[in-house]
Amino acid sequence: MATDCRNCPLRPRPLFDDMSESELAFMRNFKTGELEVEAGAQLMMEGANAPHLYTALEGQGLRYKTLETGERQVINFVLPGDFIGLQAGVMNVMYHTVEATTRMRLCVFNRAALWSLFEEQPERAYDLTWLSAVEERFLGESLAMLGHMSAEQRIARAFLRLQDRGTALGMVKNREMPLPYRQQDLADALGLSLVHTNKTLKSMRERGLADWRGGSMKILDYSGLCELAEMEEDRSLTPRPLI
Amino acid sequence: MATDCRNCPLRPRPLFDDMSESELAFMRNFKTGELEVEAGAQLMMEGANAPHLYTALEGQGLRYKTLETGERQVINFVLPGDFIGLQAGVMNVMYHTVEATTRMRLCVFNRAALWSLFEEQPERAYDLTWLSAVEERFLGESLAMLGHMSAEQRIARAFLRLQDRGTALGMVKNREMPLPYRQQDLADALGLSLVHTNKTLKSMRERGLADWRGGSMKILDYSGLCELAEMEEDRSLTPRPLI
DNA sequence: CGCGACGTTGAACTCAGTCAAAGTTAGTGG
DNA sequence: CCACTAACTTTGACTGAGTTCAACGTCGCG
Numbered sequence: 184m185a186t187d188c189r190n191c192p193l194r195p196r197p198l199f200d201d202m203s204e205s206e207l208a209f210m211r212n213f214k215t216g217e218l219e220v221e222a223g224a225q226l227m228m229e230g231a232n233a234p235h236l237y238t239a240l241e242g243q244g245l246r247y248k249t250l251e252t253g254e255r256q257v258i259n260f261v262l263p264g265d266f267i268g269l270q271a272g273v274m275n276v277m278y279h280t281v282e283a284t285t286r287m288r289l290c291v292f293n294r295a296a297l298w299s300l301f302e303e304q305p306e307r308a309y310d311l312t313w314l315s316a317v318e319e320r321f322l323g324e325s326l327a328m329l330g331h332m333s334a335e336q337r338i339a340r341a342f343l344r345l346q347d348r349g350t351a352l353g354m355v356k357n358r359e360m361p362l363p364y365r366q367q368d369l370a371d372a373l374g375l376s377l378v379h380t381n382k383t384l385k386s387m388r389e390r391g392l393a394d395w396r397g398g399s400m401k402i403l404d405y406s407g408l409c410e411l412a413e414m415e416e417d418r419s420l421t422p423r424p425l426i
Numbered sequence: 427m428a429t430d431c432r433n434c435p436l437r438p439r440p441l442f443d444d445m446s447e448s449e450l451a452f453m454r455n456f457k458t459g460e461l462e463v464e465a466g467a468q469l470m471m472e473g474a475n476a477p478h479l480y481t482a483l484e485g486q487g488l489r490y491k492t493l494e495t496g497e498r499q500v501i502n503f504v505l506p507g508d509f510i511g512l513q514a515g516v517m518n519v520m521y522h523t524v525e526a527t528t529r530m531r532l533c534v535f536n537r538a539a540l541w542s543l544f545e546e547q548p549e550r551a552y553d554l555t556w557l558s559a560v561e562e563r564f565l566g567e568s569l570a571m572l573g574h575m576s577a578e579q580r581i582a583r584a585f586l587r588l589q590d591r592g593t594a595l596g597m598v599k600n601r602e603m604p605l606p607y608r609q610q611d612l613a614d615a616l617g618l619s620l621v622h623t624n625k626t627l628k629s630m631r632e633r634g635l636a637d638w639r640g641g642s643m644k645i646l647d648y649s650g651l652c653e654l655a656e657m658e659e660d661r662s663l664t665p666r667p668l669i
Numbered sequence: 670c671g672c673g674a675c676g677t678t679g680a681a682c683t684c685a686g687t688c689a690a691a692g693t694t695a696g697t698g699g
Numbered sequence: 700c701c702a703c704t705a706a707c708t709t710t711g712a713c714t715g716a717g718t719t720c721a722a723c724g725t726c727g728c729g
Contacts, residue, residue, distance in 0.1 A: 248570050251656040256570035270563065273556045274664075278563040301552045305544040308551045312544075313516045315558035320513065320521040322565035327491050327499035329572040330617030334717070365675065374573030379717050381677060396676095413494040421517075577685070608707065619686050624709060626685095639708095670729105677724070684718090692709065699702085 185217040186240070186290075191425070193240065193264050198351035199425040200310075209304050210426075216291045220283050227268055227281040235291050236268035238426055242287030243363055247371065248279045257372035259321065260364070262348050266314055266426045272297045285363050310424035317423060329374045332413075334383045337373040339412035342393050346402055351420050362400035428460040429483070429533075434668070436483065436507050441594035442668040443553075452547050453669075459534045463526050470511055470524040478534050479511035481669055485530030486606055490614065491522045500615035502564065503607070505591050509557055509669045515540045528606050553667035560666060572617045575656075577626045580616040582655035585636050589645055594663050605643035 186192070188211045193199060202210070218237070220226065227233050229249060244261035258279050261267065271277045272294055301308045328337055349360035370380040388394050392408055394401045402408060409416045429435070431454045436442060445453070461480070463469065470476050472492060487504035501522050504510065514520045515537055544551045571580055592603035613623040631637045635651055637644045645651060652659045 248566055250570055250574055252574070254574050256566070256573050258566050258569065269555075270559050273552065273559050274563075279566055298548075298552070301548040301555075305541075305548070305551065308548065308555070309516065309541070309544045312512075312551070312555045312558055315555055315562060316513050316516050318562050319558060319565060320517075322562060322569060323491055323499070323501050323522055325569055326501065326565060326572060326617075327493055329569065330499050330614075331493055331495070331497050367675080371573070374569075376718055377676090378678090378719080382717095385677080610707080620707095621687075621709090622685050628709080672728090673726105674728105675724105675726085678722080680720090682717105682719080684716095685714105686716090687714075688712090690710085692707105694707080695705095697702100697704080699700105 185214075187211065188214060193352075194425050196264075196352065198420060198422060199264065200422050202425070203306070206304065206306060209300070209307065213292050213296055213300065214290050215293045215296075218289045218291050220287050220289070222283055222285050224283045224287075225280060226283060226287075226289070227271060227277045227279075229277055229280045231271075231277060232275055233268055233271040233277065234294055236266070236272050236294055236297065237289040237291060239263050239265045239267065240288040240290055242283060242285045243361070244281060244283045244285075244287055245364070245368060246279050246281050255371045256374075257368055259318075259325075260345060260372070262354075263352055264425055266311075268294070269311065269315060284368070307424075307426065310426060313424055314426065334373070334375050334379055335387065336411055336413070337375065338369070338380070338383055338387060339392065339408045340414065341369065341373060342395070342400060342402060343408055343412050343414055343418075345400070347418060347420055357401075358403075358405065359399055359401040361398060362395060363398045428457075430454065431457060436595075437668050439507075439595065441663060441665060442507065443665050445668070446549070449547065449549060452543070452550065456535050456539055456543065457533050458536050461532045461534050463530050463532070465526055465528050467526045467530075468523060469526060469530075469532070470514060470520045470522075472520055472523045474514075474520060475518055476511055476514040476520060477537055479509070479515055479537055479540065480532040480534060482506050482508045482510065483531040483533055485526060485528045486604070487524060487526045487528075487530060488607070488611060489522050489524050498614045499617075500611055502561075502568075503588060503615070505597075506595055507668055509554075511537070512554065512558060527611070550667075550669065553669060556667055557669065577616070577618050577622055578630065579654055579656070580618065581612070581623070581626055581630060582635065582651045583657065584612065584616060585638070585643060585645065586651055586655050586657055586661075588643070590661060590663055600644075601646075601648065602642055602644035604641060605638060606641045 188207060226237060239261055241263055246258040246261060248256045248258060267281050328340055346355060346360060349355045354360045366380050367377050370377045384395060391403050393403055406416060431450060437445060469480060482504055484506055489501040489504060491499045491501060510524050571583055589598060589603060592598045597603045609623050610620050613620045627638060634646050636646055649659060
């Protein structure tokens with residue numbers, strides 16, 4: 184039973200912008216259904232086109248590129264509210280793969296209708312560009328992270344960024360949130376080897392900074408982590424459009 | 427004397443998509459003038475808003491982020507045809523700085539008119555999103571590069587990417603193109619130290635791969651560089667919109 | 670119970686960073 | 700025309716964070 188956009192569980196969150204009546208009407212029409220996929224499913228494949236666009240409703244996933252050498256670069260972690268398939272939508276081909284890490288529920292949009300969005304809903308088109316610009320910003324920050332930070336700092340920063348997003352989505356209780364990824368996933372996101380990631384995680388656990396085991400990540404020393412990651416202690420995410 | 431968009435020196439290049447009459451008319455109106463800046467000028471500043479958007483017409487520049495520690499992360503090299511200020515346009519603030527490396531000539535657009543672009547010119551809005559998606563793709567590749575490649579490979583890849591862009595812009599003669607950056611700029615782009623960049627450049631020069639000195643970069647062994655960079659020898663850039 | 674996926678640990682090695690100093694070049698002003 | 704400076708490049712020596720290799724441990728599942 185598909186959720187009506189009017190009852191979207193995500194949109195009421197302060198993280199997401201309000202939607203006008205006309206936008207809502209458009210979205211209800213734009214949305215063609217819902218999809219539930221099992222953990223491990225590939226939603227989008229690098230090099231392929233895709234007939235659908237998605238917005239994650241529930242569950243968690245990964246975006247990654249596969250390199251010629253077989254290694255992976257994780258581009259980002261996919262959480263509820265994330266729009267999936269913009270590249271395929273405008274460029275007709277994906278340049279990274281999107282995979283479900285847990286079982287996921289997704290809103291499905293018809294790619295062919297994307298053009299009508301630009302024609303009929305300039306606000307929504309603007310929002311799409313906004314999202315793309317945010318992603319660009321995020322990737323720029325990731326680049327800086329890989330270019331200039333130690334393993335410990337990268338992990339601290341990744342944890343804090345995830346916690347920020349998790350907080351805005353109500354996934355955090357008592358500085359603890361579900362993080363159902365493997366160590367290899369984090370290593371591939373941060374440009375580190377699995378072994379070194381493992382050792383650094385252990386040291387951070389022992390030093391009482393953060394504890395990530397069994398699919399759940401808990402921040403133990405918030406201030407310490409912020410300092411390590413060179414991040415403000417007082418942060419909040421800018422509200423963003425939901426598509 | 428400002429160039430009329432009808433006589434745009436860039437648009438006829440195969441790198442750029444054709445433009446319809448109505449798009450051209452819109453662009454002529456959207457463009458409010460031209461700006462010429464000296465080498466070293468900052469066009470956009472991180473954290474600040476900007477009243478204007480630009481498209482580079484001539485000259486070369488840099489996009490970079492400044493980190494808390496004072497280090498820089500170069501995000502990308504700015505060449506003619508690049509659109510500057512999308513972040514400021516949609517997010518009201520830049521998250522990186524854009525600086526002219528050489529004297530530059532730029533088309534100037536009024537930021538306030540950006541919204542009219544979305545309202546009146548869905549094709550142009552689509553193009554803008556397209557550009558943003560391309561940038562996202564590029565950053566994803568850069569991330570993979572920093573995460574998984576050796577210093578030599580990163581430099582090889584950077585050179586080839588620049589040469590691809592330079593070729594499409596007619597800046598390459600005999601596998602040689604102007605590259606007016608400092609070694610520090612490349613180092614900051616690739617997440618390497620200046621010293622190591624210098625030594626790697628020397629070794630690549632001595633091994634007959636590529637020679638970059640005095641503001642000019644020449645590829646000596648194309649096949650060798652491609653192999654090193656894990657790139658196809660036979661590449662071409664997808665035509666893209668010019669804004 | 671055995672297999673596969675994931676996590677943990679130790680040892681050896683190496684690529685790249687840091688430090689420190691000298692060389693080169695272009696520009697400036699006396 | 701030459702001393703002087705500032706920006707950039709080059710070089711050598713030393714160091715260490717992170718990789719690689721190779722096991723071993725643990726847990727859930729068919």
